Amino acid sequence: MRLLIPCALLATMLWPLAAGAEAAGTLTVTGAATVTAVPDQATLSLGVTTTDATAAAAMAANNEAISAVIARLIAAKVADRDMQTTGLSVNPNWGNNAAGTAQEIQGYTASTTLTVRIAALDTAGAVLDAAIAEGANTLNGLTFDLSDPRPVEDAARKAAVADALARAQILAEAAGEHLGAILSITEGGGGQQPMPMLYKAAADRAVPLAAGEVGVSAEVTIVWQLLP
Numbered sequence: 001m002r003l004l005i006p007c008a009l010l011a012t013m014l015w016p017l018a019a020g021a022e023a024a025g026t027l028t029v030t031g032a033a034t035v036t037a038v039p040d041q042a043t044l045s046l047g048v049t050t051t052d053a054t055a056a057a058a059m060a061a062n063n064e065a066i067s068a069v070i071a072r073l074i075a076a077k078v079a080d081r082d083m084q085t086t087g088l089s090v091n092p093n094w095g096n097n098a099a100g101t102a103q104e105i106q107g108y109t110a111s112t113t114l115t116v117r118i119a120a121l122d123t124a125g126a127v128l129d130a131a132i133a134e135g136a137n138t139l140n141g142l143t144f145d146l147s148d149p150r151p152v153e154d155a156a157r158k159a160a161v162a163d164a165l166a167r168a169q170i171l172a173e174a175a176g177e178h179l180g181a182i183l184s185i186t187e188g189g190g191g192q193q194p195m196p197m198l199y200k201a202a203a204d205r206a207v208p209l210a211a212g213e214v215g216v217s218a219e220v221t222i223v224w225q226l227l228p
Helices: 007-024 055-075 121-134 150-174
Strands: 026-037 041-052 083-096 103-118 138-145 178-187 191-195 213-227
Touching: 026 150, 041 055, 041 083, 041 121, 055 083, 055 103, 055 121, 103 121, 103 138, 121 138, 150 178, 150 213
Parallel strands: none
Antiparallel strands: 026 213, 041 103, 041 138, 083 103, 178 213, 191 213
16 A cells, blocks of 8 residues: 655655754854054034024024134135035023023024044144134044945955854864855944054144044854765
8 A cells, every 4th residue: 555645745744854954064154354444534523602692693603603614624625525514503591580480591502513524634633723723612523434445344354254264164174074065145244443543643733633543344154064
């Protein structure tokens, strides 16, 4: 007597065996690497904050001050295309009334934030000094980065793959196996990380800055087939 098993049922019965064999015959390793490079540009976020009795007066004073800062930045060789207004606000200043019984508006504060890209890195200290000297009284941060990060990113990817391969070879050898074909490669997280180093100021009166290096990281996960 012959027992006939439907094809669909046979496939269902064999799938766990095939899946288990595949899982037992693969090796998954994550490799990571960081490649450093000297930054060639900086981004500066600064601004002007002014206060006055009315919103209109505070805004007018703010407009005048930020215009002077922009003119000074242009004189410091910052191109128009490298400056962008990224914040603008007017807010009331609240305080207690004379009797101390309630809150009332006691003037207004106007703020303008300007983001400045500094393409000539050796002028970064002088540019910051010029902006402050002209009236910029808000500094939100300074970052150093790469104008073209792709070559460094690609170098980090290659190094991450090499790291994964080295780890996989050690693990496979320890298990008495050999690496076969690569079944998949997945790129993981990465990014840029500052690595501080003293940066000499362009002039004696310029603000001294630490540009350092930028570390570009890459991570890859590779799945190999294992061979006996």
